[in-house]
Amino acid sequence: MTSAHYPLHPASVSKARAFVAHALDPVPEELRDCAVLVTSELATNAITHAHSAFTVSVTLTAEHVHLAVTDEGGGMPRLRHTGPTQAHGRGLLIVSSLADRWGVDAQNATTSVWCTFAVRPRATFDASGSQGVPVPDSDERS
Template structure:
C-alpha cells in the first residue's frame, strides 16, 4: 500500500448506533458520541453539544412509538459529520425565534450557532436525517 492509500484509510472513520427515542436514548447518544470522539482523538466540544441537541430533538419531535432513531458520526479528512435519523419525516425542522419567556424552542438556533454547516435530508419515507458538520484541524504529531 502506498502512502496516499494509507492516509485515505486513516482519514475516514464512522460510528453508528440505533437508540430508543426517549430521554435516556438521547443521553446515551451523547455519552457514546463523546467516548467515540475521545477514542478518535478529536475535540469533544462543540460536537457533544450538537449530538445532544440533535438526539433530544429526535426523542422529542421525531418520536414514533416502537421506532428507534439512529446516530451516525463520520470523519472524512478534517470534517466531522453528525447525523441523526428518525422516522418522523413529515415533520421537518425549521429554526424559529421562540418567545423570550419560552422554556424550549432554541435547539436549532444552538445548532446553527455551533455547527459550521447543518441541514435536513428527506430519506425514504418516513425517515429524515438532520445533520451538522464541524471542521477541525487534524491532530499534530508529537515528537
Template sequence: MVLTAERSAPRHARHWVMRAVAGAGVGGASNQVIELLAGELVSNAVIHGPADEPVRVAVRVDGGVVRVAVTDRGGGVPRVRHPEPTEPNGRGMALVDALSTAWGSARLADGGTTVWFEVDTDD
C-alpha cells in the same frame, strides 16, 4: 448507534458521540460542541418523532471535519426558531445553526428524516 426514542436517549447519544470523536483524536472545545449538538438532534428526534421508535446516530470523522447524523421515523423538517427569552424550549436548531460549520436534513423514502451537522475541528 441505535437508540429507542425515549427520554434517556439524548444522554446516551451524547456520551457515545463524545467517546467516538475523542477516539478519533478530537478533543477540547470541538468535542464539547459536537457532544452538545448531537444531544440537541437526538432530543428533537425524541420529542418530534414517533415515541418508542428507533433513533439512529452516526458519526464520521474525515480529516478535520466531524459529521453527525440522526435519523428517526418522523416526517418533520427541522427549522431554526428564535423563541422569546421566557420560552422554555425551541433553541436546539438555533444552536446547531450557530455552532456547526454546516447542517441540513433529508426526507427518506420510508417517510423518516435524517438531520445532520458538521463541525470543522481545524478552526
C-alpha cells in the same frame, strides 16, 4: 463512519452523547463538546417532536466531523426564533450556531438532521491569552 441506534426513551439522549464523545475522543475537547451538545439537541428533538427512536452517525476525517441524527417520525424540522421567555424551540438555533454547516435530508418517513464541524489544528496560547501558532500533531518539535 460509526453509528448507533437508540430507542424512543429519554435515557437514550445521554447514551447518544456518550457515544459521540467516545467516537470523537481523538479531536480537540472544544470540538468534541460542541458535537456532544448538538447530539443532545438533535436526539431530544427526535424524541420530543418526531416521537421516534433514532440513529446517530459520526464520520471523522482529518478535516471534518460529520454528525447525523436520523429518526422515523417524518416531517421537516425548521429553525425557530424564540423569545427569551419560551422554554423550548432553540435546538436547531444551537445547531446552526455551533456547526460549520447543517441541513436536513427528508425522504419518505425518515428525517436526518446533519451537521459538519471543521477539525482545526490545536493552537498554543501565550500568557496574554492571544492565539499562537498551531501545535503539530506529532511529538516531533523543532
